[in-house]
Amino acid sequence: MEYERYLSAKVQSLQPSGIRRFFDILNEMKGAISLSVGEPDFQTPWHIRDAGIYSLEKGFTKYTPNAGLSDLRDEISAYLERRFDLQYDPKSELLVTVGGSEAIDLAVRSLINPGDEVLIPEPSFVCYGPIAVMAGGTPVMIPLTAENEFRLSPAQLEAAITPRSKLLVLPFPCNPTGGIMERADLELLAPIIEKHDLMVVSDEIYAELTYGGVHHTSIANLPGMAARTVVVNGMSKCYSMTGWRMGYAAAPAPIIKQMTKLHQYCIMSAPTTSQYAAIEALRRGDDDIEAMKEEYDSRRRYLVSALREQGLDCFDPKGAFYAFPSIRKTGLSSEQFCERFLLEHKIACVPGSAFGPSGEGFIRVCYAASMQNMEVAMDRLGQFLRELGV
Template sequence: MRNPLSKRIVEIEPSGIRKFFDVVNEMEDAISLGVGEPDFDTPWHIRDEGIYSLEKGRTFYTSNAGLKELKVEIAKYMNRRFDLTYDYEHEIMVTVGGSEAIDIAMRAMLDPGDEVLIPQPSYVSYVPCAVLANGIPSIIELKAENEFRLTAEELEAAITPKTKLLVLPFPNNPTGSIMRRSDLEAIAKVILEHDLFVLSDEIYSELTYGEEEHVSIASLPGMWERTITINGFSKSYAMTGWRLGYACGPRVIIEQMLKIHQFAIMCAPTTSQYAAVEALRNGDEDVAQMKEEYDGRRRYLLHRFKEMGLECFEPYGAFYMFPSIRKFGMTSEEFATKLLEAEKVAVVPGTAFGASGEGFVRISYAYSLDDLKKALERIEKFIVTL
């Protein structure tokens, strides 16, 4: 019998995040700090709108690109939050989560042999999506001494004549690092000089802490026309299971992305789209309240890490910490495995997000403060034994 499988698919490694999550599900009295999912319920007024849409029988396909009302609200949101202007009819499309937007953007933009620059540590989907789109992933290893920000020098050194697309994953999963305006201005010069395009994954944009707000690279001079901005509702509105994201960018790219979406997906879930309209119209206060809670947890973890002597730079984005475990003389995988076995606490090895994550583990603080306190007590107990 002939091999039924694609060699390219077989060679793609499964997600390193799910491994520990699956184990902890079978373990009694275990605490998982491994999954990047808000512990908040979707706010009631957003859920109500989804329920109401079902009661009204709004269960049919929407336009392939999404509900007009939703695209209009997305355009308003992008303008008021990030000073970006998009035509809702031709420059915005609604997707099944931000992950679909990443996938179809790469498929729409890459030809075989095109290089995709992917800073790591970063979200696990970028490399597989580049491979599936016939692109060639080229990894830029971010450095702890730079707080895992991408520098203009690192970008310049990675560019070749085949480079076409840069993935910009900030605020970053798994490190929590962010790019300030000055950081973005520096790399924008390099991008313009080499005529590159940017896939800017800004799913955590609302979860930016400190005095400076999130800045989208598309808002910088010369960058709008070469940037696809990815965002969604999972993280900021606690709507992971609703599976809704969106992409904004130049019409010439969005139209081709929409073509793939038409054939592969048809449209995003109708109920989720109606709920998302309510989220954008009346959800700012919900986002602010959740952000304040996350920030309190962030500061608590930094305090506890300092108490137990666990080295960690201060992250200003998302809901992750990326402490160093190098001094314990173990690989990230060994540390995470032994911690799970000894104290029933699940964290994710840094290597799940690329080789440059070696020596670190990802800890999510998208969990209640009570759970975080219990988990940190167990982690401290484990560290003492080392």
């Protein structure tokens, strides 16, 4: 059968990841060291895993309410207040989702009408564009630069706005760049957002992971901004719970109401076991966050200094767990660089171009990896760069 005729034109129009071939090589390769997976190398803390197991022992295996267990929503509300000074009503302004990704999808689908433009700073996580397209919107990419530490400046935002602009995605702290937006940066954006009557989806999945004494500020924390913002967060990165698929959205009640309707139709309710584990994480996991964060911070310092020592320019990433060094001086494209680094030295990093055109000339190196692996990787990077004459 010629399936193209039957498949949705829209879904077929989505570009598959250009680096799929690269990851096919990685999957086949034995003994490669991967600095390409954006997930913590820590196990989920045992008390959290134990809470999940205990819920199974007790037989808590039924659906939960669509929006999530009410105890969990209470804990999320308390957590957002405690850590980020955000106030959300657990009953009407929170929705528990299957990872942060689902929350992003629901938010965009709930806010976008056909033809609406979705402003997406790039390089950034790969899902925003396709989600906007599937929602009938038009992604409008805003290129960010290393010179500006991959922040979104008011001028860049203004330049991208048209009468059709509807929604701004704020992916900070940023995967893949490690860039962050501090309160002062956000304060410059807020008047523009209000002036042009934009809504915001703020993907704050890395909110707990900021370094150098900078505490994450949510745009929803700025005066008037909570009313036009969907905050997306989750347990994956801060509690090392990627496989549990636990995320959530916090937003004004009318938005959460529509998102919950979609969630009800396509998911029903997020996994029950994961929700019980998440309650434990939020109640007793603050110390786990601090311990992991301190460890990431020291690996971050090691990686950035090692990258620079080997001769690559690397801006100081202040968030998430990625460094984003420039490989322009090698003369290779980021995809060529990564493919050769993998084939010739068995180290996997991700080409910056995978995250948008402005990522060309950079590679993403994840430091949520063991020190041993990073040391080997940096040795081989030095070797590779010398072979390339850098």
